[in-house]
């Protein structure tokens with residue numbers, strides 16, 4: 009039996025994944041061409057009026073995803089904030105959201121001085137559980153923010169049905185799921201508004217940036233009103249009533265046009281890169297099936313996962329006497345890129361939520377609520393248990409493009425080596441006590 013690296017043996021994983029982000033000659037040439045064009049036409053690299061590369065990317069991105077309207081922003085977070093505003097959410101309104109996510113799925117609600125109400129997640133996809141969502145609806149609920157966490161689509165049919173029954177708007181947070189499909193359709197086109205990030209580490213990047221999609225002309229015009237320059241509003245907003253509100257009282261959420269240029273090139277490769285990443289992670293999943301203590305990532309029927317993050321599950325019952333910490337430590341020593349998990353603490357249990365201290369101060373947005381909302385341990389048991397006991401992250405995140413099968417094989421060898429040495433880990437665990 010090979011000696012574990014944690015006990016002084018040779019480590020199994022010697023390969024590393026490619027660097028990220030990956031930017032090639034095509035992106036460089038496109039940026040240079042855009043800069044040259046701007047020397048002749050100063051408006052070309054100005055997002056204030058819309059037009060130029062920004063408009064081009066908005067059109068191609070919306071077309072690619074299957075949406076009517078696209079609107080670029082300077083980040084995925086700003087796209088979400090604009091979406092919450094466009095959805096008509098007002099101060100003190102409640103918005104239902106997952107606690108198992110990146111904070112900005114939630115901060116877009118707080119930014120509108122509205123109150124997040126947390127629903128629990130599905131045990132297998134880690135996305136919002138429609139049944140739990142329905143239980144949290146109150147007379148003050150205005151909308152849902154649905155994140156497609158890690159790149160796996162949420163159960164949009166069921167969530168849309170709940171929303172429709174209660175007259176709520178649905179905002180999709182697709183920051184980790186660009187290109188993912190649910191029943192053959194791309195995420196971001198399944199609710200009322202879809203928000204994407206082209207920032208660091210995403211499926212395609214612009215350096216920084218975001219995109220909002222919608223099929224609703226009214227929502228598109230509303231979104232224009234909050235974060236775009238009046239010069240742009242003046243030619244794109246057609247609703248006469250709305251024109252009255254055109255003003256410079258706005259957020260500067262415009263994208264840098266060169267980000268749109270870079271992302272525009274990368275969009276041509278999105279499906280290919282997602283397919284490559286999917287193949288690498290599916291190979292990993294296949295190999296992990298028989299490994300004790302690990303449950304590979306689940307993919308729901310009719311869903312195309314894009315694996316922004318690969319988050320398998322630790323199964324303590326299968327490796328009795330070995331803690332998650334010890335298991336991870338042994339794998340890390342073998343060179344496996346594994347960690348305790350991504351979310352770690354569900355959002356409703358974080359200090360800002362527990363102490364109700366957010367950027368506005370003076371107890372806002374909760375002070376604006378029409379009933380008291382309290383965030384308690386036990387509110388979202390599935391998310392809480394996952395964070396505390398079972399979540400893991402594994403692999404190279406979005407970097408696993410190209411053929412990474414050699415790296416995957418090394419990682420699987422490391423898992424098998426650890427599995428053959430479980431008694432060594434049990435001894436180490438006992439020694440720790």
Ligand SMILES: Cc1ncc(COP(=O)(O)O)c(C=O)c1O
Pocket residue numbers: 082083084085086109110112113155181183184204205206207208217218
């Ligand atoms: C789920 C989720 N939502 C929103 C964001 C915010 O996107 P950005 O960093 O482009 O503002 C991120 C960023 O990582 C994210 O992961």
